[in-house]
Amino acid sequence: MKPIVSVKELMDLMIDPASDYVFDSIGTIITREKTTDIQPRTDDDWRRLQIGAVTMAEGAYLLKVPRRFAPVGDENNSSGPDAEELSPSQITARLEKDPVLWNAKIEALRNASLEVLEIVKKKDVNALWGACDDLDAACENCHLEFWYPGEHAYLSKLDKKLEELYGSEHRIGPGRSKFGMEPPKPTK
Numbered sequence: 001m002k003p004i005v006s007v008k009e010l011m012d013l014m015i016d017p018a019s020d021y022v023f024d025s026i027g028t029i030i031t032r033e034k035t036t037d038i039q040p041r042t043d044d045d046w047r048r049l050q051i052g053a054v055t056m057a058e059g060a061y062l063l064k065v066p067r068r069f070a071p072v073g074d075e076n077n078s079s080g081p082d083a084e085e086l087s088p089s090q091i092t093a094r095l096e097k098d099p100v101l102w103n104a105k106i107e108a109l110r111n112a113s114l115e116v117l118e119i120v121k122k123k124d125v126n127a128l129w130g131a132c133d134d135l136d137a138a139c140e141n142c143h144l145e146f147w148y149p150g151e152h153a154y155l156s157k158l159d160k161k162l163e164e165l166y167g168s169e170h171r172i173g174p175g176r177s178k179f180g181m182e183p184p185k186p187t188k
């Protein structure tokens, strides 16, 4: 198999958008005016979840195909003593040191995606929140080993991402309990 894009692009253009189909399927959006519960209701909603889960379950193994970590010339945010991210060559060194760990993280992503697929089969809304938490853990546990080791970088990145994604609107959803918010259980 001959790869086309780097790991970074595979994340940006395939794994991450596919995961949004899953993460965005359940949660609560709170604005000053109202609170809206989100959960899959229609066949289209379930199909979106299925598309996300299949794309990740199959796509995970594309991470086993040896490929660059970032495009040529892209060094990630890796310069200076407080660098948040590892450089592509630092990531490569970690992978070469422990390929078994890299493969285990890939399997974890695949398993979390399969968990979502099972839920789609049963249309089991109540299990969805927990599956999203498992998926979130599968992403972050690999990133903490191979992308941005260090709790500080991890948290500041999530903060930035939250701000970027939701601005002043406040969204509570799976995998976001790290911000000290206890997520409410989805209502039927």
Ligand code: HEC
Residues within 6 Å of the ligand: 007, 008, 009, 011, 012, 015, 016, 019, 056, 063, 069, 070, 076, 087, 088, 091, 102, 105, 106, 109, 135, 138, 139, 140, 142, 143, 146, 147
């Ligand atoms: C097996 C390890 C692994 C798993 C599992 C994994 N990632 Fe990644 N991801 C990486 C690595 C390594 C990078 C950094 C690549 C680089 O920048 O050199 C990365 C980078 C990213 C990026 C940054 C892309 C960019 O353009 O800067 C996003 C977004 C991302 N991952 C999302 C996810 C999501 C969402 C999941 C789970 C659904 C996930 N990843 C699961 C290894 C993984």
